[in-house]
């Protein structure tokens with residue numbers, strides 16, 4: 003179909019529970035790997051007197067990548083009947099957390115893998131917690147290595163109820179729990195013949211049902227102002243439309259100033275012939291606008307529509323990943339950057355600290371290097387912000403300490419109300 007949708011899926015699970023095997027299998031079953039390559043690897047295994055491992059496939063792709071030949075194995079692409087999938091392998095969860103929270107990678111959904119013979123382990127729970135922390139709400143649980151337990155339904159049901167109860171406690175609902183054998187191929191692309199008692203989807207079907215993140219143009223209009231230029235007698239407001247759509251004639255509002263205007267023209271260069279001027283633009287495009295009235299607005303403000311504006315605030319709650327040597331604590335002063343705004347920020351409270359090595363929460367007033375925590379920031383002046391769950395582009399913040407990036411995070415809530423309207 004022309005409207006194939008892209009879904010980014012992270013795969014997590016206890017080491018050795020079969021992530022690489024499942025990924026190799028999925029690549030193979032979806033035609034991502036030439037049959038000749040598999041035959042070649044099987045021949046190598048046979049020559050060495052070793053059983054063929056699907057994870058060899060990933061290793062061999064990794065080797066090719068090291069030589070600059072093929073794909074990045076931490077981001078594997080394949081297609082299901084209606085989706086383009088990017089499977090993100092999470093090598094270490096600290097690294098993954100950092101990437102997710104600072105915006106380097108974003109997952110729309112997750113596969114959580116459990117070895118049927120090992121059951122739910124501490125690491126499995128930590129990974130569940132990680133998904134909760136990152137706000138990944140679509141999770142499919144895969145119970146792998148069913149061959150090791152003779153495809154016993156009772157074993158599967160026990161794991162299923164334990165993991166769904168755990169996830170539910172975190173507010174994460176498993177969209178499916180699927181018994182498979184990645185090695186044998188049962189339940190991956192084809193219904194497992196040895197699990198006739200299971201009526202749910204295959205892994206591929208489950209992947210096909212994940213919803214992609216909402217496209218940026220479907221979200222409310224957000225254009226952070228990059229610069230305001232003045233020439234002739236006109237003012238031009240320039241920025242990039244991060245989300246939503248903008249049209250000539252539309253009423254807009256700038257936050258935090260609350261100033262209102264109507265879009266008069268969308269300027270392009272070279273100047274188009276009369277009648278061919280641009281009248282609308284959508285997310286992803288740079289825009290230079292003139293307005294119907296002279297108002298004073300600044301870099302850092304966010305342009306939106308009056309009925310769906312970001313809130314102006316001086317207090318936000320942020321879930322951040324901290325990278326700097328010095329611990330973050332109450333009173334630490336930083337520079338906060340959200341979209342094009344810049345402001346001094348002081349830590350007013352530290353609410354929760356998580357050690358990503360163990361993903362355990364502990365009471366602390368300090369967030370150390372490589373830890374995750376929730377803090378309340380007090381800003382030196384109002385900025386416009388959205389909670390991350392409403393808009394990832396204007397709900398993400400970068401923090402600097404001593405001129406260097408020291409952390410980054412998601413805006414969990416905007417604590418002040420609307421700024422007073424001028």
Ligand code: GDP
Nearest residue numbers: 017018019020021022023057147183184185186
């Ligand atoms: P990872 O560490 O999670 O990537 O795990 P691997 O994919 O490397 O698998 C770890 C071990 O489990 C390997 O020896 C695999 O052959 C084995 N394994 C993976 N899937 C299955 C399966 O479905 N059944 C059985 N019996 N072994 C499996």
